[in-house]
Amino acid sequence: MEVKTASFEKTASPKATTVSGAEAVIKCLLEEGVDTLYGYPGGAIMPVYDELYKYQTQIHHVLTRHEQGATHAAQGYARVSGKVGVAMATSGPGATNLVTGIADAQIDSTPMVCITGQVGSHLLGSDAFQETDIIGISTPITKWNYQITKAEEIPEILAKAFFIARSGRPGPVLIDITKDAQFATLDFSYKKCSGIRSYKPKPEVNLKEVERAAEAMNNAKKPMIVFGQGVILGGAEEIFEKVVEKSGIPAAWTILGLSAMPTDHPLNVGMVGMHGNYGPNVLTNECDVLIAIGMRFDDRVTGNLEKYAKQAKVIHFEIDPAEINKNVHADIPVLGNVNETLKVLLELLKPNKHEAWHQKFKEHYKIEFDKIIKNDLNAERGKIGMAEVIDEINKCSQGNAVIVSDVGQHQMVACRYSKFNQTRSNVTSGGLGTMGFALPAAIGAKMGAPERDVVAVIGDGGYQMTIQELGTIFQTKVPVKIVVLNNDFLGMVRQWQQLFFEKRYASTEMINPDFITIAKGYHIKAKQVSKRENLKEAVTEMMQSKEAYFLEVKVEQEENVFPMVPTGASVSDIRLE
Amino acid sequence: MEKKNFTVSVYTENNIGLLSRIAAIFQKRHINIESITASRSEVNGVMRFIIVVQVTEDQVKKIVGQIEKQIEVIKAFYHTDEEMIYQETALYKINSAEFVDDLNIQDFIKESNARIVTVTPKFFVIEKTGKRHETDSLYEKLKPYGLMQFVRSGTIAVTKNEMPISNILEQFDTTN
Numbered sequence: 033m034e035v036k037t038a039s040f041e042k043t044a045s046p047k048a049t050t051v052s053g054a055e056a057v058i059k060c061l062l063e064e065g066v067d068t069l070y071g072y073p074g075g076a077i078m079p080v081y082d083e084l085y086k087y088q089t090q091i092h093h094v095l096t097r098h099e100q101g102a103t104h105a106a107q108g109y110a111r112v113s114g115k116v117g118v119a120m121a122t123s124g125p126g127a128t129n130l131v132t133g134i135a136d137a138q139i140d141s142t143p144m145v146c147i148t149g150q151v152g153s154h155l156l157g158s159d160a161f162q163e164t165d166i167i168g169i170s171t172p173i174t175k176w177n178y179q180i181t182k183a184e185e186i187p188e189i190l191a192k193a194f195f196i197a198r199s200g201r202p203g204p205v206l207i208d209i210t211k212d213a214q215f216a217t218l219d220f221s222y223k224k225c226s227g228i229r230s231y232k233p234k235p236e237v238n239l240k241e242v243e244r245a246a247e248a249m250n251n252a253k254k255p256m257i258v259f260g261q262g263v264i265l266g267g268a269e270e271i272f273e274k275v276v277e278k279s280g281i282p283a284a285w286t287i288l289g290l291s292a293m294p295t296d297h298p299l300n301v302g303m304v305g306m307h308g309n310y311g312p313n314v315l316t317n318e319c320d321v322l323i324a325i326g327m328r329f330d331d332r333v334t335g336n337l338e339k340y341a342k343q344a345k346v347i348h349f350e351i352d353p354a355e356i357n358k359n360v361h362a363d364i365p366v367l368g369n370v371n372e373t374l375k376v377l378l379e380l381l382k383p384n385k386h387e388a389w390h391q392k393f394k395e396h397y398k399i400e401f402d403k404i405i406k407n408d409l410n411a412e413r414g415k416i417g418m419a420e421v422i423d424e425i426n427k428c429s430q431g432n433a434v435i436v437s438d439v440g441q442h443q444m445v446a447c448r449y450s451k452f453n454q455t456r457s458n459v460t461s462g463g464l465g466t467m468g469f470a471l472p473a474a475i476g477a478k479m480g481a482p483e484r485d486v487v488a489v490i491g492d493g494g495y496q497m498t499i500q501e502l503g504t505i506f507q508t509k510v511p512v513k514i515v516v517l518n519n520d521f522l523g524m525v526r527q528w529q530q531l532f533f534e535k536r537y538a539s540t541e542m543i544n545p546d547f548i549t550i551a552k553g554y555h556i557k558a559k560q561v562s563k564r565e566n567l568k569e570a571v572t573e574m575m576q577s578k579e580a581y582f583l584e585v586k587v588e589q590e591e592n593v594f595p596m597v598p599t600g601a602s603v604s605d606i607r608l609e
Numbered sequence: 610m611e612k613k614n615f616t617v618s619v620y621t622e623n624n625i626g627l628l629s630r631i632a633a634i635f636q637k638r639h640i641n642i643e644s645i646t647a648s649r650s651e652v653n654g655v656m657r658f659i660i661v662v663q664v665t666e667d668q669v670k671k672i673v674g675q676i677e678k679q680i681e682v683i684k685a686f687y688h689t690d691e692e693m694i695y696q697e698t699a700l701y702k703i704n705s706a707e708f709v710d711d712l713n714i715q716d717f718i719k720e721s722n723a724r725i726v727t728v729t730p731k732f733f734v735i736e737k738t739g740k741r742h743e744t745d746s747l748y749e750k751l752k753p754y755g756l757m758q759f760v761r762s763g764t765i766a767v768t769k770n771e772m773p774i775s776n777i778l779e780q781f782d783t784t785n
Contacts, residue, residue, distance in 0.1 A: 167626055172633040176680045177626070196680055229781040230622050230683040354674035 048221040053183035054079035054214040058087045060190035063222045068092045070102035074122025077149030079214035097500035101472035103133020107142045108476030111459045116143040116197050123150045124162030134204045135173040139463030143202035145193050153181040153210040175203030183216035195225035200233030201352045235367035244364045245347045246380035252321035254389045255281045261288035262326015268371035269455045280384040284312035286327045288462045291452040301393045305333040306597045307444040311396030317604035325349045326370045329359040339602035403608045415588040418517050422449040428575035433485040434477050438470035438494035441523035444593045446489045468497030474512045492518040505580050506554040514582045519589045527592045551582035562586035610665035615687045616766050619658040620774045622681040634675045644763035661764045695766035699744035701735040702758040717750045
């Protein structure tokens with residue numbers, strides 16, 4: 033095929049040198065500024081690994097213990113650094129093991145390039161050893177994918193891959209390279225991709241749309257902002273905060289929007305959605321103008337769509353035109369990168385305080401505090417609660433740590449209670465809800481932000497889905513902090529069984545191994561704590577550790593996460609108990 | 610909202626795998642494709658898919674949004690039957706003995722504006738281009754004579770209004 037990129041010159045630059053396809057892959061990665069990648073070798077990708085051996089001083093290959101771990105590590109790296117995460121695997125099972133991480137990156141808009149080896153092109157379609165149609169498999173879960181069968185395609189296709197992964201609404205790209213293309217030679221020259229004629233990364237800002245939005249915001253009596261990851265992906269945190277401060281509008285976040293704005297900011301009113309805060313959920317159905325910024329109205333955010341913000345005029349700031357009117361009708365769509373649209377908006381906004389309206393959020397917070405938060409943080413009896421652990425981490429981190437959470441009850445608690453002063457601090461699997469995400473993602477996060485403390489908060493269920501990545505931590509000595517909140521249950525499923533299936537705890541009780549022994553087997557410092565009076569000291573020791581550290585906290589077994597919007601209910605029917 | 614026929618036109622680059630990428634968008638939403646064709650378009654090197662689906666307008670809008678998002682899709686549109694000029698082509702293979710013995714068949718062919726493509730001592734092939742009900746009607750008439758084979762193409766269609774694909778491509782060339 034002919035690839036139509038804007039400025040890629042077919043004629044080799046004067047510096048063209050003859051290299052193998054495999055070496056060209058590494059050279060492309062270096063050209064794209066890749067210094068770290070995650071992967072697992074195998075037959076069909078061996079030529080590239082052979083080149084990695086030669087280039088090991090320039091590019092750090094992290095050997096994960098499973099290809100899924102490589103994708104999550106690449107995601108963690110991308111989420112904290114804003115750079116493209118790179119994962120590599122062989123054909124067949126190596127490639128299929130990437131699938132969960134690719135799907136996760138697609139739904140959470142994480143820039144990632146996956147490179148897979150493939151059987152020789154003469155064997156394609158012959159059911160060769162370790163042949164699988166990874167292009168077919170990954171098509172619905174990638175932003176783009178492509179199979180390279182000729183070495184000379186490598187520079188242009190990889191340039192395109194990185195451009196697509198990071199531009200516009202980011203996402204995962206998979207490039208499958210046949211083994212013969214890795215062995216064959218080409219005249220290598222590299223030119224970064226700057227455009228593709230059939231691909232428009234972001235819509236141009238339409239001034240009229242922004243003006244309409246500003247007018248609606250200026251005239252609103254009870255406006256509310258819901259912000260998502262688009263603020264972070266657009267690098268718009270600073271301008272966003274100015275918009276919030278100037279307009280005085282209460283700002284609530286989706287799970288992936290968390291940390292785009294400091295959690296203690298006086299205008300930050302908490303999380304929306306299924307286990308979000310009481311105020312922003314209830315008041316979604318009272319506001320007169322709902323301003324959605326870089327978010328996509330996921331069903332976990334909206335609850336029952338028929339009863340979602342029906343009274344409100346909806347303004348939707350969004351980079352992806354396909355998100356407009358997908359779930360919630362936008363009265364005023366504002367297309368574009370929020371970093372650009374919010375800049376224009378800021379100038380048009382009139383300063384306001386909305387004091388009476390803010391008072392309503394405070395009243396609702398008081399109700400939630402008395403009913404839930406107070407007990408979550410200050411339980412005096414019984415086993416340790418999950419929120420108490422997060423609270424201790426906050427006290428040590430002062431809001432400066434990266435918190436990587438897995439999926440389930442602990443994730444909701446971590447997101448509800450973590451304090452953040454900096455952006456790109458909350459790494460979690462939002463859209464796909466991938467158990468097993470956190471441990472490998474924390475490895476990538478620490479490598480993507482080595483100067484920051486990275487704490488993985490994981491349940492006992494999810495921990496055991498990727499527990500083998502302790503081997504990666506041991507081998508690389510990456511100093512991540514791991515907290516397992518162990519209730520010996522698949523807690524979130526158990527909670528649903530309790531509330532909606534009359535306590536029939538089908539396959540949710542976990543008979544767990546001795547996690548301390550396992551950690552020690554990997555020579556990772558480990559401690560278990562089960563008594564409240566020892567918690568502070570244990571968390572402090574972990575937070576001060578210069579090396580990787582594993583802390584198991586035995587928590588209350590049948591704790592439930594509240595507030596909760598039951599499936600099918602309206603956000604304003606959020607339950608406090 | 611009422612379900613009706615929509616014709617989705619997709620202008621794309623000519624790449625391997627794009628068909629399955631587009632088909633996957635329908636599959637993910639559990640929507641059956643009534644017919645699909647792909648061919649070169651009026652623009653050099655650009656392919657055009659014509660996909661017919663029975664959905665609500667709200668559904669087709671969202672589908673077109675998702676299709677357009679695909680990297681190698683230049684532009685996608687949807688139209689109702691009223692906004693399109695559309696045709697299908699059918700081929701009917703019939704035993705030659707019947708043709709010679711029964712003059713009715715020759716009348717059917719004439720009446721329906723069908724065309725004889727091939728005649729051999731053993732069989733002959735009739736081609737009919739038109740709307741679905743026209744090819745169906747000829748099918749019903751020929752069925753009693755023992756249709757040896759029948760095949761019908763997907764819908765091909767052009768819109769009554771303009772398709773600004775060349776402009777889109779030119780715009781890219783001038784800004785890059």
